[in-house]
Amino acid sequence: MPREELYLQDIVKSVDDIRRFLDGIEEAKFLCDEILQNAVLMKLIVIGEAAARISDEIRKNYSQIEWKPIVGFRNIAVHAYFPVKWNIVWETVTNDLLILREQIAQILQDDFPDFELRHKS
Numbered sequence: 001m002p003r004e005e006l007y008l009q010d011i012v013k014s015v016d017d018i019r020r021f022l023d024g025i026e027e028a029k030f031l032c033d034e035i036l037q038n039a040v041l042m043k044l045i046v047i048g049e050a051a052a053r054i055s056d057e058i059r060k061n062y063s064q065i066e067w068k069p070i071v072g073f074r075n076i077a078v079h080a081y082f083p084v085k086w087n088i089v090w091e092t093v094t095n096d097l098l099i100l101r102e103q104i105a106q107i108l109q110d111d112f113p114d115f116e117l118r119h120k121s
Helices: 003-021 027-031 034-052 056-061 067-079 086-095 097-111
Strands: none
Touching: 003 034, 003 097, 027 034, 027 086, 034 067, 034 086, 056 097, 086 097
């Protein structure tokens, strides 16, 4: 299995994990639950790390994906350049992650046709 396929799978799995963590959770609960926040943040870091390892060719072919901000968030989160703004994290995970998952699933289907999407959206 190509290494790049594994990175893409990591993104899909991390999105699925975040969605599972937040299933039935309201924003107010998320904003005051440090354990939940840290679990989500860790998965966002995994997404950013995997995105950083995606080839320039795939990035170019799928330029509709905002690769730089995804990787940039990971760098900021890991190196603690600023305190995390949890309300922005909430907005991101509730509004943008499903779209990202669909985009990554499309790459897997297009570029890795033998890939079987094990995690359903």
